[in-house]
Amino acid sequence: MSLHDVFLLPADPQLSPDAATNARLRDRLAHEPLAARLLHHDHVQFFDCGEGFESVACPRCHAEIALEWWGETMDRDHDGAGFALAPHAMPCCGHGAALNHLVYRIKQGFGRFAITYPDPGGQPDPHLLADLAGILGCRLIVVHRHL
Numbered sequence: 001m002s003l004h005d006v007f008l009l010p011a012d013p014q015l016s017p018d019a020a021t022n023a024r025l026r027d028r029l030a031h032e033p034l035a036a037r038l039l040h041h042d043h044v045q046f047f048d049c050g051e052g053f054e055s056v057a058c059p060r061c062h063a064e065i066a067l068e069w070w071g072e073t074m075d076r077d078h079d080g081a082g083f084a085l086a087p088h089a090m091p092c093c094g095h096g097a098a099l100n101h102l103v104y105r106i107k108q109g110f111g112r113f114a115i116t117y118p119d120p121g122g123q124p125d126p127h128l129l130a131d132l133a134g135i136l137g138c139r140l141i142v143v144h145r146h147l
């Protein structure tokens, strides 16, 4: 782990690629000078953005959510091993939304699987993202973590 890392997360937080898919991901990543690693977890983990975190908002009415409420809900949703990502009534409008569907600035995400590499700066190559998403069969969320 370095101070600045990129995490590529499947938009489906439960997605856990099988051995054949892992091999295809590794083959594709071998063409990149990224020193990428594949992270596998049995339970859904939170991938935070570190010091860049600004705010979290409701996905329906876009009201900013108090960080105190968000922190308590993160605790409540976590069973000690991972996140349930159960629907929670938003404090603003009562809309039921799971933690992974909130609007995070800067981007953060949840998942059982991630591709990570030291951040070379800038945004990931869109061709690489498209290839990896194609192999996984799932759109990817890009999280930049700066500690």
Ligand SMILES: [Zn+2]
Residues within 6 Å of the ligand: 058, 059, 060, 061, 062, 063, 090, 092, 093, 094, 095
């Ligand atoms: Zn709302």
